[in-house]
Amino acid sequence: MHNRQLFLSHLAQTTDFPLMIEIEKAEGLYMYGPNGERYLDLISGIGVSNVGHRHPKVLQAMKDQMDKYLHLMVYGEYIQTPQTQLAEALVQTLPDGLDNVYLVNSGSEAVEGALKLAKRYSNRRGIISCVNAYHGSSHGSLSVGGNEIFKRAYRPLLPGISHIHFGKEEDLEDITTDTAAVIMETVQGEAGIRVASESYFKALRKKCDETGTLLILDEIQAGFGRTGKFWAFEHYGIQPDILVCAKGMGGGMPIGAFISSKEIMGHFKNDPLLGHITTFGGHPVSAAASLATIKILQEENIVELVEMKANLFKELLVHPKIKEVRNKGLLMCVAFESFEELKPIIDRAIEMGVVTDWFLFCDDSMRLAPPLVITKEEIKEACEIILKAIEYKA
Template sequence: MSTNTKHEIQTVKSYSEINEYIKKVLALIEKEEVTEEDAKWITTETVEGFREHVNPGFLAYRKTVTKDGQFAAVEWSDEGSCFTDVHGKKYIDCLGGFGIYNVGHRNPKVVKAVTDQLKRQALHSQDLLDPLRAILAKILADITPGDLKYAFFTNSGTESVEAALKLAKMYSERTTFISTTRAFHGKSLGSLSGTAKGMFRKPFLPLIPGFRHVPFGDIEMMRKTFETCALVGEDVAAVILEPIQGEGGIILPPEGYLKQVRELCDEYEALLIFDEVQTGMGRTGKMFAADLYDVVPDIICLAKAFGGGVMPAGAIVAKEKVFKSWFPNPFMHTTTFGGNPLACAAAIATINVLIEENLPARAAEVGEYFLQGLREAAEGHEDKVLEIRGQGLMIGIEFHKDEIGYEVSKAMFDRGILVAGTLINSKTIRIEPSLTISLDEVNVVINAFKEVLSQVNCK
């Protein structure tokens, strides 16, 4: 279809016709339950919409997790540790929205806080002082490690990383950053400069100058890079690290590594930025992975689970000596929707749930049980499974070949369990369920994994 023809067809449609379509959709949203006829219409519209107006590439990707390529998986509702598709099939969610559902799907306390706030005010004026932002910042100062004190709020992980990078530049006016191989920090230009995967980087080169990547876990290479940068007058502004690499394949740091990086940063007067977008909010068995490794960064980045799986929300929290470079002009870095009342309400309620239900400790306990069960299930399948590793409820299953991971993911999905690969290391599938997942659900996943391994052909 030519552009002109397409335009002519579009102009024929009146606003009244478009609005009739919109009203049908709103009526479906209003329904507590949809009929089979509704489900078929929604599925058709979803597939067609992705093909024609979102991105047809998603359809090709989703074939790996749909039975016989029928695009049956159109999600419709969720609760607890599960989501349900439009046809009523229930799935145990072990992807967890890439780690956003720490307190579960639609946690009632988080939903209540957001709806209560919505009844009063949705967004702030941008000029007056908004109370929930101040209150949430105080709570973050209380729960984050060490002397982290001031918060800036964002809408996503990549925005949190962007804010951290800009803050680090203003603190010292240095322009060199050290990141690591297999790192993932987001896909906006600054964050992408710290991200490691060439496939994501190459189309957008040149990125922000000054970034150097060293192998994750190699403290000697980190030291040599610091030394070299100092010798050539390109002193390091900051090191940015995920305490545990998520998209890199759930890579745990060697013993003592993070403390040694902290010491190097102190020696060369550089900042240490912890990207805890995926590891934060109880995921690893502590409220933050920084607590797990007893290291205090200068800036911590949060997002994903920060909004309780209900609202997009993120933050950075920094030490006063670092953050005060933004004191003279608080408009040096801003975002319209960051720290809005609904997001702050969600984050406050999320922290309440994490504390009251002791979910970080539960993540440690259930994670240990999950890891052990998966490892036992993999016994005898060493030709397929290379390693199963993790911390808390952040678990990676690495296979010898990408193809095995794809087949396992698809077979698990057909059995009502959602898992997915990591963005940097496609041989590894992640297990990141809600921290509220029951032991019965964990056992279902372990048994399904054992069954799938016995049936998947690794050739």
């Protein structure tokens, strides 16, 4: 059987219409098929490959670690250098009060840990999230998701969840002394790149402080330089009580984390002990890859150039069918009239060698989240192909 047949026969499918692109190799901005096809990746595996595919420094860090050891013990028992060095590097990017890191395997798992921590610390049960929020697909993270289409088949979910509208200051009155936590994407991703104002985030922080509510910021998509700052919350003059990250964190390897203060995180140690457990969290090879990714972002002037690159996309992507381009850095959304208009454009762009996508809760808009290392020339090439795909007539 060919790979295509094996894929359809033996791998669980998530839709009836997978992209079915076969990739043999990837490097930098490009992915390559078995017959010489070349695809310019404008979605980074959905926000993962911030430093590009197979960055040599990430590969070297992984190889060096593989020569030492792989999994040794469930998370939190042995002192493992990749974990301790990664935690230190993460803390150094963060303000005081975010100094304790719990390493996990994915963004959804990080959200689960953050929700448990908020309940355990506050001894409250109410959780507030946003309409059209996306925080993952496991039961807890799905419960705080904000789109009923993806939730209704799996109810009952967690009780005590309510939703407010992102960026709507009057909704903050829903936060009370019964609220354990507000969980919010710093930039809403699957809603189609929705950005709130600095005044909104400051009002949110103030309301959480007044009610003793923990603020969880989800930067699974927005973190690690994606918005033009290392962390997206840096744009708004606030900080969360718990920060959630994953995706661009690992340089292509699976890893996530939730980060808080040592005082808050310490509540996992007692009553009950082992309050959160993960077998593979902070896997040594993934941790080594993540540490290398942080160093690349810090040392190679990548984050500082994000805004310039985003502006170049916006300058070039001008067409009557493009209704709007929304962005926070290189977390970008190109709006069209409808999904029916957009989907053939995405398909044609892929045929022409540029991979884009749409958003779960905003299917009339094209997702652009290229590796942050994309060059001006690659941006021009990509935009030229997208415009050709818009103009194409069969």
